[in-house]
Amino acid sequence: MENTLLIENATLVTMNAKREVLTGASLAVTGERIAAIGTPTDLRAQFPNAESLDGRGKVVLPGLINAHTHIAMSLQKGITLAVPEGIYRVMWPVERALTPEDIVVGALIGGAEALLGGTTCIVDHYFQMEGITQAVITLGLRGVLGHTIMSRLGPFTGEQELEEGIDFVRRWKGRHPLITPWLAPHATDTVNREWLLRLRDSASAEGVGLHLHIAQSHRELNTIQQHFGTGCVTYLHDIGFLGPDVLAAHCIYIDDAELELLATSGAHPIYCPMGHALHGKVQRAWELLQRGAGVLIGTDCVTSNNEMALVSELRVAGVSQKQLTGDPQALPAAKILEMVTVDAAAAIGMGDQLGALIPGYLADLIMLEMSKLHAAPTYSLLDNIVYTCNGRDVDTVMVNGRIVVQNRRLLTADEAELAAEAQERGHALIRRAVEKESDLAWLWK
Secondary structure (H helix, E strand, O other): OOOEEEEEEEEEEOOOOOOOEEEEEEEEEEOOEEEEEEOHHHHHHHOOOOEEEEOOOEEEEEOEEEEEEOHHHHHHOOOOOOOOOHHHHHHHHHHOOOOHHHHHHHHHHHHHHHHHOOEEEEEEEEOOHHHHHHHHHHHOOEEEEEEEEOOOOOOOOOHHHHHHHHHHHHHHOOOOOOEEEOEEEOEOOOOOHHHHHHHHHHHHHHOOOEEEEEOOOHHHHHHHHHHHOOOHHHHHHHOOOOOOOEEEEEOOOOOHHHHHHHHHHOOEEEEOHHHHHHOOOOOOHHHHHHOOOOOEEOOEOOOOOOOOOHHHHHHHHHHHHHHHHOOOOOOOHHHHHHHOOHHHHHHOOOOOOOOOOOOOOEOOEEEEEOOOHHHOOOOOHHHHHHHHOOHHHEEEEEEOOEEEEEOOEEOOOOHHHHHHHHHHHHHHHHHHHHHHOHHHHHHOO
């Protein structure tokens, strides 16, 4: 018989259909699933031999789903910050100096930081995804993962990348409970039309989603306009690429008509609040939501964001949209929490398994410490979660019924060792990149 764990006397933000918030409640986890929710007395009677986790002063939430990440880029922290066209001028040249070992270690570092910051599931997109997948499994993190495919311009291009992206999906479908493979074309300017159509067909045939960047830069938009006379979203719409199984990161450089196209297509624009704000161009997320688009939230990579803590991202999401629209009621806290739980779960095809605290759902959950000075007093719990909490308030993280963070400590890897490796490998990577590309000499200070 499987052991049961009781989280007792906590506040549960269930995100169920009624969006119930239960105070002084308990939650039982048996195996990889939530077994029951109820009063401490009732659940203790139902599971008399269960282990106990004290939830007093803590808020339990469904595990957060980070809808756009590149966790393996952790060795490149901050290198494109405030750099015009940093993707092309800095990121890609540095990536050409990456080794397979760098990518695995980077994924361990980025995945660990994601877990410590409240993320239980990432939607990730990068090169050499096989190694990243092994890192994700090691950490006990859930991943919707795709091998980056580029036909031109980027650091790793060519037919072999296309074939590996498709083969990755076939190798990993149904293979591991934490891994969901997707297809990951890079962007509209880096993947030719023929490949986009082939990947669209492959996604439909394999029953998997598509994760790509759309309209993330002026350069991408200009390229598509020069070749096709349209914007990036219109181009994808015209070739029949868009649909509810598409996660579209950024969608920044788009016009009003393309806002409507995104909404009617069912595709999910991914809003990356910190990265967008730091680069001075914010997605029109609230407008997209008002038009019916299924907007989600991601952190993107630490080259432009500098951290992977999704809890910390929520505050920036609300603040930026209020400032952008001039409306203090834009993007309320309740909607922000939906975007990283129930909405994201539905978008990745797991809406009946993740995103809410419901008996029978997978036990992916987090516990936030809400008894400290900066979170007190609480008059509006959801506002406090979004606007007073940060990644350092994440006390416990459970994925698939397994505790992977407890008392703010990662249990599946050594944080000190990862930090030391980040420092050593990061500096070695930049040294190699500078040796190959003299224009990057300013990076080495």
